[in-house]
Amino acid sequence: MREAHPTDEWQMKSNVKDEVCYAQPKTLEQRVAIAQDFTKRYKYTVPFGIDDMTNEADAAYSAWPERLYVIDESGHIAYRGGMGPFNYRPAEIREWLAARYGAVRHETPAGTPPTSSNSSATTGPATGGSSTTAASAPESETKSAK
Amino acid sequence: MGVRDSVKRFFKWFAGVVAVLLVAAFAFFSYMAGSPKDAYGMVRYALPHMHRGALKVGSDAPDARLVSLDGTSRFHIREKTAGRPLVLVFGSFT
Numbered sequence: 001m002r003e004a005h006p007t008d009e010w011q012m013k014s015n016v017k018d019e020v021c022y023a024q025p026k027t028l029e030q031r032v033a034i035a036q037d038f039t040k041r042y043k044y045t046v047p048f049g050i051d052d053m054t055n056e057a058d059a060a061y062s063a064w065p066e067r068l069y070v071i072d073e074s075g076h077i078a079y080r081g082g083m084g085p086f087n088y089r090p091a092e093i094r095e096w097l098a099a100r101y102g103a104v105r106h107e108t109p110a111g112t113p114p115t116s117s118n119s120s121a122t123t124g125p126a127t128g129g130s131s132t133t134a135a136s137a138p139e140s141e142t143k144s145a146k
Numbered sequence: 147m148g149v150r151d152s153v154k155r156f157f158k159w160f161a162g163v164v165a166v167l168l169v170a171a172f173a174f175f176s177y178m179a180g181s182p183k184d185a186y187g188m189v190r191y192a193l194p195h196m197h198r199g200a201l202k203v204g205s206d207a208p209d210a211r212l213v214s215l216d217g218t219s220r221f222h223i224r225e226k227t228a229g230r231p232l233v234l235v236f237g238s239f240t
Contacts, residue, residue, distance in 0.1 A: 002195060005240040010187030020240050032217035038239045039215060046235070049212030049221065057210035057223065062199025063236035065192070071207040071232045075224065078231065080203055083196060093233060100231075 001051040001058045003034070004065040028052050068093050 005012045006024040015021055025031040028050075035050050051057040058064050066084030070093065071077060079096050081089060172185065179185040201208070209224040226232050 001236065001238055003238045003240040004192075010184075010191040011240075012184075015240055022240055028213065029217065032213065032215070034239050035215060036217075047226075048215045049223070050215070050217075052211070052213050057212060058236070059197075060208035060210045061201065061234070061236060062197040064195045064197070064238075066237040068236070069207070069234040071223075071227050071234065073227070073230055075207050075227050077201055077203055077205045077207050080201055083198070084237070097233075 001055060001064055070096060 003022060003024050004010075005015050007015075007021050008023045011021070022034050023030075025034060031050055031053070035048060038044060039048060049057070055064075061067065061069060062083070066088050068079070068081035068088065068090065069077060070079035079093065081087065081092060172182070175189075176182040176185040179188050207224065207227065209222050211220050211222050213220050223232075223234070
């Protein structure tokens with residue numbers, strides 16, 4: 001979806017420090033290129049989807065700048081996270097998955113505060129105030145939408 | 147002093163108070179956001195795109211079409227929900 005801190009809008013110092021400097025994409029191709037850069041740089045293996053320039057997914061899920069959801073097997077929303085960045089809490093997803101499925105296979109990344117449950121998630125790097133997190137559990141699928 | 151002069155003075159005074167309040171609000175907002183640049187950035191670029199939305203836990207998950215990482219093929223979010231839960235992580239690189 002739309003970039004949160006592009007160079008031609010509200011760029012943060014951390015964008016420069018982390019070398020995440022992109023102008024706001026004006027075409028789908030530009031969005032795809034940024035998404036490909038991201039997955040390549042961080043070796044991001046979670047299935048990935050990109051919102052096209054109509055921002056359909058963002059509009060449907062009020063996703064911008066970042067948000068987490070869990071959709072259950074019946075196609076209903078089982079978890080709706082708060083709007084990021086301040087209410088973006090990957091730990092809540094981990095807890096939801098752990099409560100539903102028990103221990104999660106992936107190791108907790110370094111720097112993540114310990115939780116009471118025996119669950120973990122893979123957390124992507126945080127740049128410019130945004131972060132991307134992927135959590136996996138048995139019999140569930142994770143998709144990232146940019 | 148005529149009525150017109152009094153009204154003019156009142157509006158000048160009122161405009162002055164409003165200007166002071168706006169400056170104070172911006173100063174406070176700048177403090178909360180971290181800097182005047184960040185306060186401006188938030189108001190100008192972030193707030194217009196932030197939407198609370200009406201979805202709740204229990205709502206039917208809306209469908210949307212996404213583009214695959216190859217840039218050409220597309221898929222629907224709901225295609226991925228059949229039979230097992232799906233975690234959606236929305237965000238941007240920057």
